[in-house]
Amino acid sequence: MMTPQVITPQQMQQILQQQVLSPQQLQVLLQQQQALMLQQQQLQEFYKKQQEQLHLQLLQQQQQQQHAGSKQSKEQVSAQQLAFQQQLLQVQQVQQQHLLNLQRQGLLTIQPGQTGLPLHSLTQGMIPAELQQLWKEVTNAHVKEEHNNNNNSSSNNNGHRGLDLSSPATPKNPLLNQHASTNGQYMSHKREGSTLEEPSPNSHPLYGHGVCKWPGCEAVFDDFHSFLKHLNNEHALDDRSTAQCRVQMQVVQQLELQLAKDKERLQAMMTHLHVKSTEPKATPQPLNLVSSVTLSKSAHEASSPLSLPQTPTTPTTPLTPLSQTHSVITANSLHSVAPRRRFFSEKYNMPISPDINQNKDFYMNADVRPPFTYASLIRQAILESPEKQLTLNEIYNWFTRMFAYFRRNAATWKGAIRTNLSLHKCFVRVEDEFGSFWTVDDEEFKRGRHIQRGRPRKYATDESFDELLVQSPALVKNIQTSLGYGPTLSAAFQASMAENNIPLYTTASIGSPTLHSLAHAIREEMNGAMDHGNSNGSDSSPGRSPLPAMHHISVKEEPLDPDDHEGPLSLVTTANHSPDFDHHRDYDDDQGHDDML
DNA sequence: AACTTGCTAAACATGG
DNA sequence: ACCATGTTTAGCAAGT
Incomplete structure (x- = not known):
């Protein structure tokens, strides 16, 4: 209800299986990514709380048992507690991995100022009708451009051209570039819609600390404008970007599935241990973001070492919005679906x-x-x-x-x-x-x-x-x-x-x-x-x-x-x-x- | 609807 | 006989 445009796993799957994303789908994806960001933060906070609570409860339980004088069960409880903590750890790791990945791919930048945003304001601002129109235009440009490429240089080196981000394969298409400037610049377009998701006019989710955070890019820029130029030129809507986007989608989705699995397991463990779960099941409570301090801090830390060669390892704790998909995704869905799906x-x-x-x-x-x-x-x-x-x-x-x-x-x-x-x-x-x-x-x-x-x-x-x-x-x-x-x-x-x-x-x-x-x-x-x-x-x-x-x-x-x-x-x-x-x-x-x- | 492609399972062969 | 390695076929699902 509060995330009306969250797509279902099936839809996601469908999209993922397609060879090429349509711009509309891409758009949806982008929106979703944004939504993910926020929900991750919220859920992360929730998990933190939950963890503390569980610790408390387990301790209480243990104490009670000690009082009862049952020594055997004391051992048992310790073991259970251990397993439980491991499970928690695992869940956290998945979360961390997720955020890490997103950050590495440049698809997630948690801005300190963003943490408290209500979700809807952000998503609303993302889909103005004009944007749709722009997408269409960009698409047309893209098609033309692609056509040109196919006609001339596609045979050359194409084997390694594909995702070679280091190569300056600049689409020299004025039309494309013209529109592309709107492509990458969704924020400047919706300026009047919402000011919140745009903390400063010179910020972009793919731009941090002077570095382009597009997956695998990491080009350095002195100023925001040159970055924008770069973004529109190098990461315009083309096959390469689409492919990267698809991979990222896949990554995100699989992480979600993985997380769902682990959450399920955790739930089972909690049930088994008679711990009352505070986890929101059907209706996820929008958690208040009291902890945004911690989060923004870690996010800040995480975004700074982006200049590192390969993999920034700063752990942060993301979470994905599973609330909507939870009922559909089961533990085995990951493996039962995957083998049959077509690899894109x-x-x-x-x-x-x-x-x-x-x-x-x-x-x-x-x-x-x-x-x-x-x-x-x-x-x-x-x-x-x-x-x-x-x-x-x-x-x-x-x-x-x-x-x-x-x-x-x-x-x-x-x-x-x-x-x-x-x-x-x-x-x-x-x-x-x-x-x-x-x-x-x-x-x-x-x-x-x-x-x-x-x-x-x-x-x-x-x-x-x-x-x-x-x-x-x-x-x-x-x-x-x-x-x-x-x-x-x-x-x-x-x-x-x-x-x-x-x-x-x-x-x-x-x-x-x-x-x-x-x-x-x-x-x-x-x-x-x-x-x-x-x-x-x-x-x-x-x-x-x-x-x-x-x-x-x-x-x-x-x-x-x-x-x-x-x-x-x-x-x-x-x-x-x-x-x-x-x-x-x-x-x-x-x-x-x-x-x- | 026909064809292609990829995955999977299974049967079979061969050699160590 | 068992296992690892290869080859081949068939069926299914999904895409073209």
């Missing part, structure tokens, strides 16, 4: 690295499913490794190390990893004398294709010969490097092989006659395989070593389908496959080609 980063696979890194700490500690596909994560794991290669077990370990979520249900996600490794073209297994490891073909990863089995799909494209090669994934999917190459070399070779599937053009292969001849051998082998017809059902046995003398490149199977591209593969095609052509033709182009044939 899959569309642009590559920008996950910055996202992962930004939220590393979070995912390491919070039992939250990372919003990335298995393929993305596996790739990340492999690419993070010094040699760009990992054994299966090392991949497992990376998952468990990096994500608290993957410390459970091992059978499930391990199986998923194996399936993904097998299924994705981009993952290439390499064998050496010590065993086998996996590498990533990043180009193929960007293509995002699966190995085709059974009825091949339509994409025997003209895109290149490599497509044909990889139509029979095994041709490059399994390579034995039992020759003298070190793992690095073999990985480099592997990568180059996989990169175009034709090693002629990769830097690794150029100037490497050995690899060159190796590639040649592969092609010969391929033709041989073609001559034998397709795999005739029975998969080829691994023992069959097709390149005996040469380099132990084993082709495990040839799901090459005659339907797809009959006729022997001409290596002339290979020659036509120029590196320029291949140069990061990404999605749009790719799909275009795919649809062609």
Whole structure:
């Protein structure tokens, strides 16, 4: 009732699952974030009180029992008390983590003057009709701008462009900028609406201590205006910002879920211990913010070390408004929903690295499913490794190390990893004398294709010969490097092989006659395989070593389908496959080609 | 509605 | 026989 625009978990989920947020949704999100801020403060205070109260009650209980002379139960109570305190601690940690995260992401700045604000005044001021209109305009500008980008430079470096905040990818669109100045400047627009949420004309939630607090930015500015300029230029409404926003949403939501879980547990414990809960259940009492002193103090402390390189660790105690969602969210909803949901980063696979890194700490500690596909994560794991290669077990370990979520249900996600490794073209297994490891073909990863089995799909494209090669994934999917190459070399070779599937053009292969001849051998082998017809059902046995003398490149199977591209593969095609052509033709182009044939 | 994609489970093979 | 590793298939859900 007092937070009419708080969206339900389902709605949230829906939004989260969408690939791109609409500006309206973003707006709602922003509003919600603001509301969160306040409610967090309130709830934090409440928790503090509650904690003290619980302590008192527990002490009383203990004393009573002591009076009764029951020594056993005294021990019991102590243990219970301990567990209870731990639980409280846990809840607090979740809260702290939440606030920390928000602050690190630059999405939460608790201004001392804000703490006492009534919620509605803030939220009301956020949604004037004109703002809606502005959003629309911004959206239009955004669409145009996006269009332009797609037309020219999207193919260049796009793999790392995505969220590379350090790169000055300035959208030079006057129209956009013009409107963007309203985009980031919601506060100046609603000046007459409410003065409260705008303590000073030169403040912005994303601006603190001369630093831009946009996630991962931390650019320093002398004055507020240059910051605003920066904000509008660098963090305008574009794909990147949207993606970051989505991640942040996810983070917030999962934290909320986590907190809900812990609160539930706490409630159960309290019930069990016969402690009367003072927690507001259905109707959360707007707590008076007597304690805003503490809070603003901690907030102040927290915001100052923002210039620290990575993760400010100042603990503060946020809370999320669970009151509205409480009834819907159950303890298991987090895990029952998550596995089925679609990971939204899959569309642009590559920008996950910055996202992962930004939220590393979070995912390491919070039992939250990372919003990335298995393929993305596996790739990340492999690419993070010094040699760009990992054994299966090392991949497992990376998952468990990096994500608290993957410390459970091992059978499930391990199986998923194996399936993904097998299924994705981009993952290439390499064998050496010590065993086998996996590498990533990043180009193929960007293509995002699966190995085709059974009825091949339509994409025997003209895109290149490599497509044909990889139509029979095994041709490059399994390579034995039992020759003298070190793992690095073999990985480099592997990568180059996989990169175009034709090693002629990769830097690794150029100037490497050995690899060159190796590639040649592969092609010969391929033709041989073609001559034998397709795999005739029975998969080829691994023992069959097709390149005996040469380099132990084993082709495990040839799901090459005659339907797809009959006729022997001409290596002339290979020659036509120029590196320029291949140069990061990404999605749009790719799909275009795919649809062609 | 058809197709694609990602996740999951399961069956199966292989090698240690 | 058991386990780890891989491969393959099928079914489901969700997105295009």
